[in-house]
Amino acid sequence: MSGQGQGRAVVSLRSVNKTFDSGTVALDGFDFDVNPGEFVSLLGPSGCGKSTALRIIAGLSSASSGTVEWCADAAPAGGIHSIADSNSSSNSNPSPNKISFVFQEPTLMPWANVAANVRLPLKLAHIDQAHITGAVNRALERVGLAEFADSYPRELSGGMRMRASIARALVTEPQLLLMDEPFAALDEITRFKLNNDMLSLWQELRRTVIFVTHSVFESVFLSQRIVVMTPRPGRVFADIAIPAPYPRDEHFRTSAEYAGYCRTVSAALTQATAGGEL
Amino acid sequence: MKARVLRIGLPLLVLALVLVAWDLAVRGFAIPAYVLPGPGLVLATLVADAELLWQSLLVTLAITVQGFLLAAVGGIALAIAFNQWRLIEYSFYPYAVILQVTPIVAVAPLLLIYLPQPMAVLACAWIVAFFPVLANTTLGLNSVDHNLIALFDLYKASRWQVLWNLKLPAALPQILAGLRIAGGLSLIGAVVAEIAAGSAGAGSGLAYRIAESGYRLNIPRMFAALLLLSAAGVVIFFLLSGLSHLALRRWHESAIRQER
Structure with missing residues (x-):
């Protein structure tokens, strides 16, 4: 139902299963395609495996069985990378520069100032210093933290720390941006503000974003498409398009159209969770 | 205020x-002064015997500092080795623990048999001071934020990049806490070994002075030497606390004063 699913998905997962050593089945027959430039949300209750799916896409975790394919643009230099079936332990991970990950917590290094935190991915890739400075400044400006380059994480508010985390994710100019409930721990006012900023960034940069959330309202506001997951084991329950045009602003947030989408998605989520136990 | x-x-x-x-x-x-000297007499002895005591203090301090430095370098290096190579940890950790739990007073006489006295004293200072550095550093290296490790993983950091850019800075507060304990302990280790060496050795450390003065019933000098020893301990503690504060003041909770 993803529409233009075939062709050149940025990443595509086919009947992916993930069973942890503890016996917990996090994902079972999970199929998921993401198209280039798309903003797609994975929506589901806590523990439905959506974070697990995101970690598999990031290459931080491997599927127990099934296949994960990254397209060349979001994969290591040269060629299409597939693999990750049950028999092959050699899971070729996607390239560091092409995929970025934003965690639920800002996950900044407390001993390093904002600029040093944002610089980290480039430093680890041994990019030369001249290029780094420019890239770091650009990333900081994008999230509105240019003035706070020398501040330490503890000196910033929760929202600003998350901005720094997003700047770090953007500094490599990734093809695919993975976000794991990045705003869940923030207060509503800050969250709305960051949602707005996130959307303008996305419109400006046009990167592919996979956004994990348990908030119906957040997912409807942000996404072009929402994949609703069932809990335990995680599976795709519904794939709902949100065709409202961008830019979406405060006006959209209070519109009847928005409320209508929210109702549809809420209903799907209720059905999805009714099936499994919580 | x-x-x-x-x-x-x-x-x-x-x-x-x-x-x-x-x-x-x-x-x-x-x-009488040979039972309990008054504070005035202790102070007077401190001044009168200043030269002798100062020499002894320098000897003890030299051993303490050497023991501390060896413990710091050895403890941190071994903790890194444990962290990087599981097999080394499995092989040696039990013995590090045994070394620690065996009372140093009981080990000192043995060391004095096999090693020349200054070396034995140094070995004692090292053994006592080494374990807190090892234990704290190990704890620090193992308690790095999992998401930060995932992040380094995502960006394909090499294991040395992870060690240098992530694990060591993250472990810094624990390392410094270990060093602070080690500073005091290496003094204790040196003193214990000097006492164990007793009059048998040619040592002229402060603890030896205490033992010697005890035999001669020179109680005021015992007090004076004791005073110097605890002053040395306090100075070591403050120096290491200052170092810790300098290193952590910008970012670690322990070094930040909250306004209420």
Whole structure:
């Protein structure tokens, strides 16, 4: 139902299963395609495996069985990378520069100032210093933290720390941006503000974003498409398009159209969770 | 501000009261100096024997500092080795623990048999000081934020990049805490070994002075030497605390003063 699913998905997962050593089945027959430039949300209750799916896409975790394919643009230099079936332990991970990950917590290094935190991915890739400075400044400006380059994480508010985390994710100019409930721990006012900023960034940069959330309202506001997951084991329950045009602003947030989408998605989520136990 | 005055003033007041009570008791009960010297006499001895005691202090301090540095380098290096190579950890950790739990007083005489005295004293200082550095550093290296490790993973950091850019800075507060403990302990280790060496050795450390003065019933000098030893311990503690504060003041909770 993803529409233009075939062709050149940025990443595509086919009947992916993930069973942890503890016996917990996090994902079972999970199929998921993401198209280039798309903003797609994975929506589901806590523990439905959506974070697990995101970690598999990031290459931080491997599927127990099934296949994960990254397209060349979001994969290591040269060629299409597939693999990750049950028999092959050699899971070729996607390239560091092409995929970025934003965690639920800002996950900044407390001993390093904002600029040093944002610089980290480039430093680890041994990019030369001249290029780094420019890239770091650009990333900081994008999230509105240019003035706070020398501040330490503890000196910033929760929202600003998350901005720094997003700047770090953007500094490599990734093809695919993975976000794991990045705003869940923030207060509503800050969250709305960051949602707005996130959307303008996305419109400006046009990167592919996979956004994990348990908030119906957040997912409807942000996404072009929402994949609703069932809990335990995680599976795709519904794939709902949100065709409202961008830019979406405060006006959209209070519109009847928005409320209508929210109702549809809420209903799907209720059905999805009714099936499994919580 | 008021709290600060109290924090400095109150201990000084207690000290003054204790000294006055001590002095009054010695005078009032006419206690002879070979049983309990008054504070005035201790101070006078400190001045009179200054040269002798100062030499001894330098000897003990030299051993302490060497023991501390060896413990710091060895403890951190071994903790890194444990962290990087599981097999090394499995092979050696039990013995590090055994080394630690065996009372140093019991080990010192043995060491004195096999090693020349200064070396034995140094070995004692090292053994005692080494374990807290190892244990704290190990704890620090193992308690890095999992998401940060995932992040380094995502960006394909090499294991040395992870060690240098993530694990060591993350472990810094624990390493410094270990060093602070080690500073005090290496002094204790040196003292224990000197006492164990006793009159048998040619040592002239402060602890040896204490033992020697004890045999000669020179109680005022015992007190004076003891005073110097604890002063040395306090100085070591403050130096290491200062170092810790300097290193952590920008980012670690332990070094940040909250305004209320």
